[in-house]
Amino acid sequence: MSEYDPLIPRAEHSLSDDLERVQRRFAVARRPYLSSPIPWLVWAILLPGAALATPRAVAGFGPVGVLVLWSVTVLVGGVVEGSAIFQRRTTGATPLAAWVLRLQGNQSLIAVVLSAFLVWKGLAGALPGVWLLLVGHSFFLLGGLAFRPMRQVGVIYQIGGVLELWPGPTALWIFAIATAAGNLRLAIALLRERREGRSSGRDANG
Numbered sequence: 001m002s003e004y005d006p007l008i009p010r011a012e013h014s015l016s017d018d019l020e021r022v023q024r025r026f027a028v029a030r031r032p033y034l035s036s037p038i039p040w041l042v043w044a045i046l047l048p049g050a051a052l053a054t055p056r057a058v059a060g061f062g063p064v065g066v067l068v069l070w071s072v073t074v075l076v077g078g079v080v081e082g083s084a085i086f087q088r089r090t091t092g093a094t095p096l097a098a099w100v101l102r103l104q105g106n107q108s109l110i111a112v113v114l115s116a117f118l119v120w121k122g123l124a125g126a127l128p129g130v131w132l133l134l135v136g137h138s139f140f141l142l143g144g145l146a147f148r149p150m151r152q153v154g155v156i157y158q159i160g161g162v163l164e165l166w167p168g169p170t171a172l173w174i175f176a177i178a179t180a181a182g183n184l185r186l187a188i189a190l191l192r193e194r195r196e197g198r199s200s201g202r203d204a205n206g
Helices: 015-029 038-088 095-120 124-143 149-165 172-205
Strands: none
Touching (some): 038 172, 095 124, 149 172
């Protein structure tokens, strides 16, 4: 016995059983958020479009133009995503869902603080890479519990973030490719899951 062993041995159980139990709970909690592919298709259009339009916004209107562009992008995407969540929501909030929202809120706060610091230091060009890394980390973390394809999306985002932060000139087209590929991957996975659910339901009724 070492100092890391418990004083009172517990009944042996498989760690995979614990993981499966958590995954089942997440499968229930994720339904309002990860049910429709439409919000992810919209994000796959909005985010790359805003990234590619940013240089024109800077040239035409300066920092104010960039702020307006991204504010409108996030607002439109948030409205679409929020409407899809409320349409699918049939039960009240669960403690697990509330925990995820608090986790996401805390990460958003960290992202805002880091963004303000980078702008203050004159490193605004690093913002796309930082956001890709933070969002990619979140997707990778929750993907193994809520929806496996989210882990793949997390990897796509993180690779894009590393490329954005690589020494040398950065390009917003890397952000555009990463966000388009990641959100399309998630939308396709949700479409496939929905089709499989419908086919299994028809088989059960037939």
